[in-house]
Amino acid sequence: MPAAGLPSLPSLVSAAALAGLGLAAMLDAPSSQGLESAWTGADPDYSRLDERDATLLQRRGVEDLLAAFTKGQLTRHYWGHFAPTLADLGLTADSSLGVRVENVEGVTRLWLTPRRGAEAYLAQVSFNGEQLERLHCRGTSGDEVEANAGQCPLGWTPMKQSAP
Incomplete structure (x- = not known):
């Protein structure tokens, strides 16, 4: 024992x-x-974390849409012209985004302005006479922004892009 x-x-x-x-x-x-x-039983303040999480989630969805727009416009240009709308590319945008497509003299742009947050986004495909160039930018939404072919609007930053 x-x-x-x-x-x-x-x-x-x-x-x-x-x-x-x-x-x-x-x-x-x-x-x-x-x-x-x-x-x-007091709840901690998660509002800033929630806002950051929503911004990152929104940015991820926007980046996917910008990439699809760019690829679609590169393909459409091969067939003769840029598509005038997202629907012509077979794309749709989330209802939380303000969408504007511009086609001007060999340049097509997709402007995305989320209904919440301060960021806005731009995808641009242009033909410089020899080759197609593409550009994705992120900046502050608000006032009218002037875009130039081949560069982001003043105060905006270029976004990384994957190869087409």
Whole structure:
């Protein structure tokens, strides 16, 4: 019977050590603010995180649409002209986006302005007489923005593009 008592000794020592660590952690907590809000049922402020998450999700969807527009317009130009609408390319935009397609003298542009947030987006495909050039930009929505063939509007930044 003495052998049966030995396996319980390590369990008791482990339990005592864990209890001591737990007690030390409770007494030496650096900040109890998070625990207080959990204990009182107060909700932490997640609005900034939610807004950032929504912006990143929106940006991902916009990037997909810009890439599809660019590929579609590259193909359409091969057949003679740029498509005048997203529907002609077989594309649709989310209802949360303001969409405008421009076709002017060898340049086609897709302007996307989300209904929420401050970002706006531009996809541009142009023919410079020898080759097709493409450009994706991101900037601040608001005032009328002047676009030039081959470069982002003033104050906007180019976006990375995958190969067509």
